[in-house]
Amino acid sequence: MANGFGGTRQVFTITQVNRYVKQMLEADALLAGIFIEGEISNFHAHSSGHMYFTLKDTAAALSSVMFASYADGMAFMPKNGQKVIAYGRLSLYEKSGQYQLYVEHMEPVGVGALQLAFAQLVEKLQALGLFEEARKRPVPAYPACVAVITSPTGAAVQDIIRIVKERNPAIRLVVAPAQVQGQGAGEDLARAIKEVNAWGMADVIILGRGGGSVEDLWAFNEEVTARAVAASKIPVISAVGHETDITITDLVADRRAPTPTAAAQMVAYDHAQVTAFLRGELNALHTAVKGDIISRHAQSKALLDRLARQAAHRLSQERQSLTYSTALLEKVSPYAAFKRGFALVQDAAGQGVTSAEIEAGTRLGITFADGSVIVEVISQV
Numbered sequence: 001m002a003n004g005f006g007g008t009r010q011v012f013t014i015t016q017v018n019r020y021v022k023q024m025l026e027a028d029a030l031l032a033g034i035f036i037e038g039e040i041s042n043f044h045a046h047s048s049g050h051m052y053f054t055l056k057d058t059a060a061a062l063s064s065v066m067f068a069s070y071a072d073g074m075a076f077m078p079k080n081g082q083k084v085i086a087y088g089r090l091s092l093y094e095k096s097g098q099y100q101l102y103v104e105h106m107e108p109v110g111v112g113a114l115q116l117a118f119a120q121l122v123e124k125l126q127a128l129g130l131f132e133e134a135r136k137r138p139v140p141a142y143p144a145c146v147a148v149i150t151s152p153t154g155a156a157v158q159d160i161i162r163i164v165k166e167r168n169p170a171i172r173l174v175v176a177p178a179q180v181q182g183q184g185a186g187e188d189l190a191r192a193i194k195e196v197n198a199w200g201m202a203d204v205i206i207l208g209r210g211g212g213s214v215e216d217l218w219a220f221n222e223e224v225t226a227r228a229v230a231a232s233k234i235p236v237i238s239a240v241g242h243e244t245d246i247t248i249t250d251l252v253a254d255r256r257a258p259t260p261t262a263a264a265q266m267v268a269y270d271h272a273q274v275t276a277f278l279r280g281e282l283n284a285l286h287t288a289v290k291g292d293i294i295s296r297h298a299q300s301k302a303l304l305d306r307l308a309r310q311a312a313h314r315l316s317q318e319r320q321s322l323t324y325s326t327a328l329l330e331k332v333s334p335y336a337a338f339k340r341g342f343a344l345v346q347d348a349a350g351q352g353v354t355s356a357e358i359e360a361g362t363r364l365g366i367t368f369a370d371g372s373v374i375v376e377v378i379s380q381v
Contacts, residue, residue, distance in 0.1 A: 022092035063100035143203035163264035186222030208239030239263035
């Protein structure tokens with residue numbers, strides 16, 4: 001077709017143009033894998049897991065997308081205003097005719113991705129109250145059963161078993177094996193915590209592993225692990241890495257041990273020390289009881305002596321009173337008069353006779369000091 005400029009022109013559809021531009025962009029080796037630094041704006045995390053945002057600097061902006069398959073592996077959550085370095089490829093989104101960056105990896109500028117993820121999760125869980133001391137429970141001083149959640153092949157579990165058995169062989173140890181590093185380790189630790197709780201026989205849980213890099217210990221910084229620790233009905237001791245390693249499970253757990261070895265020492269009270277302590281307490285109790293018995297015996301003896309003196313004094317008083325009463329009775333007793341020659345005369349009815357007006361033939365009873373006689377009245381004198 002001739003054009004107004006005297007030549008032949010070729011007419012393209014928009015689809016053809018966009019497709020051609022897209023092919024050109026994707027064919028460029030430089031644009032197929034490029035690092036771009038910029039500030040995030042218009043960030044939107046879709047329910048599908050895809051992330052849509054704009055990267056911008058002081059003079060330009062670039063539409064960007066990070067699909068869920070790449071976003072799932074991110075250690076931190078991007079937010080508006082954050083400076084990042086994004087790696088990906090430039091291509092064209094044909095539907096809108098807008099070229100954009102398809103991001104495969106992203107990290108924050110000036111701080112490591114894991115460090116930022118740690119800070120973000122700490123802020124989130126702190127706001128939820130998971131670090132509050134009030135919600136934490138005391139670890140039992142004398143547990144009968146201890147569950148250890150760690151790798152069954154690591155050095156940490158061997159150290160824990162050795163120390164517990166040395167300090168107190170009576171404690172029952174149960175190892176709940178779990179993955180402690182790598183993809184899916186956080187979910188596996190959470191699963192083990194839930195299973196030990198469902199079993200319900202452990203008095204305390206030791207959750208941990210030996211030392212390693214930040215990446216090696218990252219399973220103990222994941223939200224799924226932290227929430228499982230917080231939800232545990234059984235007290236949890238977090239024993240991750242070395243003394244200088246601080247993880248989020250350390251902050252959520254009921255108690256932190258600087259190392260797995262220290263955790264074993266916490267739960268396994270020294271049997272010999274406890275035995276010696278109890279023996280000392282028993283001896284002290286025996287001494288105290290013996291002293292109390294001696295003291296009470298002395299008090300009882302003093303009381304008995306005082307009661308004996310009081311009883312003797314009372315008996316002497318009663319004797320004196322009895323002697324006086326006896327003498328008084330003897331004075332007023334008719335038998336005393338009998339001894340002086342007097343007698344008691346009674347009629348047949350036992351009534352005392354006080355008059356000589358007695359008919360002849362009447363029988364009378366006369367009582368003397370040494371006995372009684374029956375007489376018959378012959379006549380009055």
